[in-house]
Amino acid sequence: MDFSVSIIVAGALVGFAVGLTGMGGGALMTPIMVMLFGVNPTAAIGSDLAASVFMKPFGALVHQRAGTVRWDIVRWLLPTAVPAAFGGVFLLRALGDGEALQERVKYVVGAALLLAVTGMLARIRLDRRRAATVTEDAHVPVRPVATLLIGLVGGVIVGMTSVGSGSLVIVMLMLAHPRLKANHIVGTDLVQAIPMVAAAALGHLLVGDADLGLAGTLLVGAIPGVVVGALVSTRVGGSAVRWALVVLLTGSGLSMLKASSAVIVTACVAMALVGIVSAVRGRRSGSPRGPVEEERAEAGVRV
Secondary structure, eight states: OOOHHHHHHHHHHHHHHHHSSOOOOHHHHHHHHHHTTOOOOOHHHHHHHHHHHHHHHHHHHHHHHHHOOOHHHHHHHHHHHHHHHHHHHHHHHTTTHHHHHHHHHHHEEEEHHHHHHHHHHHHHHHHHHHHHHOOOOOOOOOHHHHHHHHHHHHHHHHHHHSSSSSHHHHHHHHHHTTBBOHHHHHHHHHHHHHHHHHHHHHHHHHHHHHHHHHHHHHHHHHHHHHHHHHHHHHHOOOHHHHHHHHHHHHHHHHTTOOHHHHHHHHHHHHHHHHHHHHHHHHHTTTTOOOOOHHHHHHOOOOO
16 A cells, blocks of 8 residues: 555545535546546546445445435345446446547546536535425335436446446435435435445456555545544535535546636636525525535434
């Protein structure tokens, strides 16, 4: 294991963001490793997934103890999510090999990051609409076909990019089960993500992408970062951090897609302005708490 201080710090910052907001793990870690540390995209994806296998159980355990896991939904997600995540690894390999593969993977990750941004924006809007118009229920019936499709789509994206287990899957679950309580959606997602991410990590390990030393170094910073972020989130709101993640992921995604500097700056500034306007409107209207604040209030500290 290479105890690089810079990688440990990066892991701690990403872990803190995840603990504070519940979003951004794979979406942050993979582009950071590629763009800041020069790690090959496939190795970055595999290493991030390997690290996530050890991070996910922290939050899942808290939600299991709080009783906020819908095991019936988990059972309908896993039959498609696990094989799709494993198969996504080999689908990625079908893009080629050598430098050509690495370049193509950058485009795939860039597209996944922008999709994650879309998912995060949708989640912010859905949370507000649910709080204003939807009566939440912990016992809404599961929708088997929709849930199987969510597992399939989410698994493939996670296997190919490591992005989506904490953002895209949650949004799809919200759309499929609009009345299900927010903390139950998060708890359910965290539990199903463990075998899904493990399957993807195993696939990358088999093809030689996962660097366990790099994953271990990331965890040295990420695990305490997640814990600290979760503790801080019980005392301060995470809205500003969520919008900062939206801006950061927008810039990272466009950079992976090799957009011009002008396009990247314009898009990031636009997202920042939307976030500022949203925050101002929220204060004026006395908007409800965000998803993380609701989860903490009902289920306790989540990591």
